[in-house]
Amino acid sequence: MNSLTGTRQLVRLALRRDRVVVPIWVVLLGILPPVMASTYEQFYPDAADRATLTAGTAANPSIALLYGPAFDLSTAGGFTAWRLGVFLALFVALGCVFTVVRHTRQEEDTGRQELLSSGVTGRYAALTAALLVSGAAALVTGLIAMATLLAAGQPAAGSIAFGLGVTLAGWVFSGVAAVCAQLVEYSRTANGLASAVLGVAFLLRGVGDSASGMRWLSWLSPLGWTSQLRPFAGERWAVALLPLAAAVLLTGLAYWLLPRRDVGLSIFPSRLGPATAAPGLRSPFALAWRLQRGMLTGWVVGFAVAGVLFGSLANGIGGLVGDSAQVRQIFERMGGASALVDAYLASIAGIFGMVAALYAVQANLRMRTEETAVRLEPLLATRVRRLRWAASHLVFSLLGSALLLAVGGTAAGVAHGLRAGDVGTHIPPVLGATFAQLPAVWVVAGISVLLFGFAPKLATASWSVASLSLAIALYGPVLRLPQAVLDVSPFTHVPKLPNAALTATPLLWxxxxxxxxxxxxxxxFRQRDIG
Structure with missing residues (x-):
C-alpha cells in the first residue's frame, strides 16, 4: 500500500455525496457571464452610453472598491469581466473552501476518517480526493464560463482568460482550505479561518483598486490577480503564474503538514478545558452558545464591514449606471422605487437578507453535525429533551439572522448618512429595509429544519434551497424571468423598502x-431515529 491508495474510491464517494450541491453552483456560476454580456448590448447600445458609463466609473473610485478596476467598458466582454470577474471568483473560491473542508476535516470530526484510515487507505488519499473534487469543480466552472462566452460571440482570448481567472481563484483557495484543515481541529473553525482569509483577500483588492497610491495592495490578493489578468482588455497571461504558484505552494504546505499530526488532531491543538463544566455551561442553550458563538461573531464582523462598504457607495451609484434609462429601470425594478439611491439601498437590503439566509442554514446544519458526530445521542440519554436541544440551536438561527440584519443595516445607514451629511435621518430607513427581509430568511431556515427533521441525509440540500432563492431574487428581475419563477423565491415577496409602501400581508404570510x-x-425530528 502506498500513501495514495484508495484515492479513486474516495473521489467517487465525494462525488456521490456532492452530486446535488456541487453541480448546482457550478452550472449557476458558469452560465452567468454570457447573460451579463447580452444585457450589456441591450442597456448600452451606442457609443455615447458606453462613454458615459466609462467616465462615470472612472470618476467614482468607490465603485472600484466593489467591482475592481474597469479596464475596458467599451465592449460586452470587458463589461462582463468587470462586473462579474471578482464576484464569480469569490463565489467559486467559497465553494472550493467548503468542499475541501467537508471531505477532510469534517470527516475527521465525525470519526469516519479514522475508520477509513484503519483499512486499506493511504495517508494522503483523503486530502488528494478532496483537492481533486474541488479543483475539478473550479475547472468545470471556468470551462462553462469560457464556452458560454464563446457561444455568445465574445473573443476567444478574453473568454479563455476569464475562465482561467475563475478556475485559478478556486485552486488557490482549495489550497488555503487544505492548509486550514491541518492547522485547526474542527471543521467549523477551518471553514471560518479559510473564509476569513478570503474576506481579507477581498478587502485588500478593494482598497488597492480604489485608493490612489495603494495599487500594490491589489497584487497581494488572489482576487486581485483575477482582475489583473485583464480579460477582454489586453490579456496579461504572465499574471496567471501568480495564482498557479500560490496554489502549488499552499497545496504542498498542506501535504507537508498532514503527516505531522495524528488523525483527528491538528497542528494547533485545542486547549484543554477544565475537569468540570462551569455553572453557566450546564444547559442546552449554554452548549449551543459555546458551539455557535465563533461562527456568529465572524458573520457579525462580515456584515458590519459589508454594510460600511455598500452604504458608502449609495451616493455614487449614479456614476455606475451613467445616463442609461434602461439600467435605471432595472435598478428600480430590483429596488421597487423611483429614486435611484433608494432602489440601490433596497437592493442592498435584499442582498443582506439572502446572505443572512445562508447563515441561518449554516447554524441549523450545526444540529446535523452534532448528530453525525455522535455527540447528540449521549446528550439525549440524560434529561435533555429533543425539542429543548433543537430550540437552543434555533435561537441562533432565527435571532442570529435578525442580529446580522440589524448590524448590516445599521452599518450601511451610518456609512450612507456620513457620505450624505445627515446620519440621523438615514439609519432608520435602511435598517427598516433590512429588517423587512427577516420573514423571508426565516422561510429558508424553516425549510432547512424541515429537511433536518424528515430527511436528515438530505439536510445539506438546504444550501441548494438557499442558493436557488438567492439566484432567482438576485438575477431574476434583470433577466425578466416569468413571475411564476420569481415567486419561487421568498425574497420576491418582500416589500422593497425604503421607498416602496410597507405592506404587512406578504410579511405575515x-x-x-x-x-x-x-x-x-x-x-x-421528535419522531425519527437519531443518526
Whole structure:
C-alpha cells in the first residue's frame, strides 16, 4: 500500500455525496457571464452610453472598491469581466473552501476518517480526493464560463482568460482550505479561518483598486490577480503564474503538514478545558452558545464591514449606471422605487437578507453535525429533551439572522448618512429595509429544519434551497424571468423598502410559512431515529 491508495474510491464517494450541491453552483456560476454580456448590448447600445458609463466609473473610485478596476467598458466582454470577474471568483473560491473542508476535516470530526484510515487507505488519499473534487469543480466552472462566452460571440482570448481567472481563484483557495484543515481541529473553525482569509483577500483588492497610491495592495490578493489578468482588455497571461504558484505552494504546505499530526488532531491543538463544566455551561442553550458563538461573531464582523462598504457607495451609484434609462429601470425594478439611491439601498437590503439566509442554514446544519458526530445521542440519554436541544440551536438561527440584519443595516445607514451629511435621518430607513427581509430568511431556515427533521441525509440540500432563492431574487428581475419563477423565491415577496409602501400581508404570510415549516420539521425530528 502506498500513501495514495484508495484515492479513486474516495473521489467517487465525494462525488456521490456532492452530486446535488456541487453541480448546482457550478452550472449557476458558469452560465452567468454570457447573460451579463447580452444585457450589456441591450442597456448600452451606442457609443455615447458606453462613454458615459466609462467616465462615470472612472470618476467614482468607490465603485472600484466593489467591482475592481474597469479596464475596458467599451465592449460586452470587458463589461462582463468587470462586473462579474471578482464576484464569480469569490463565489467559486467559497465553494472550493467548503468542499475541501467537508471531505477532510469534517470527516475527521465525525470519526469516519479514522475508520477509513484503519483499512486499506493511504495517508494522503483523503486530502488528494478532496483537492481533486474541488479543483475539478473550479475547472468545470471556468470551462462553462469560457464556452458560454464563446457561444455568445465574445473573443476567444478574453473568454479563455476569464475562465482561467475563475478556475485559478478556486485552486488557490482549495489550497488555503487544505492548509486550514491541518492547522485547526474542527471543521467549523477551518471553514471560518479559510473564509476569513478570503474576506481579507477581498478587502485588500478593494482598497488597492480604489485608493490612489495603494495599487500594490491589489497584487497581494488572489482576487486581485483575477482582475489583473485583464480579460477582454489586453490579456496579461504572465499574471496567471501568480495564482498557479500560490496554489502549488499552499497545496504542498498542506501535504507537508498532514503527516505531522495524528488523525483527528491538528497542528494547533485545542486547549484543554477544565475537569468540570462551569455553572453557566450546564444547559442546552449554554452548549449551543459555546458551539455557535465563533461562527456568529465572524458573520457579525462580515456584515458590519459589508454594510460600511455598500452604504458608502449609495451616493455614487449614479456614476455606475451613467445616463442609461434602461439600467435605471432595472435598478428600480430590483429596488421597487423611483429614486435611484433608494432602489440601490433596497437592493442592498435584499442582498443582506439572502446572505443572512445562508447563515441561518449554516447554524441549523450545526444540529446535523452534532448528530453525525455522535455527540447528540449521549446528550439525549440524560434529561435533555429533543425539542429543548433543537430550540437552543434555533435561537441562533432565527435571532442570529435578525442580529446580522440589524448590524448590516445599521452599518450601511451610518456609512450612507456620513457620505450624505445627515446620519440621523438615514439609519432608520435602511435598517427598516433590512429588517423587512427577516420573514423571508426565516422561510429558508424553516425549510432547512424541515429537511433536518424528515430527511436528515438530505439536510445539506438546504444550501441548494438557499442558493436557488438567492439566484432567482438576485438575477431574476434583470433577466425578466416569468413571475411564476420569481415567486419561487421568498425574497420576491418582500416589500422593497425604503421607498416602496410597507405592506404587512406578504410579511405575515412568509412568517406563517416559516412557522409551519419549523413546527412540522421539529415534529419530524421528535419522531425519527437519531443518526
Amino acid at each position: 412568509l412568517t406563517g410559512i416559516a412557522l409551519v415549516a419549523l413546527i412540522v420539521g421539529l415534529r419530524g
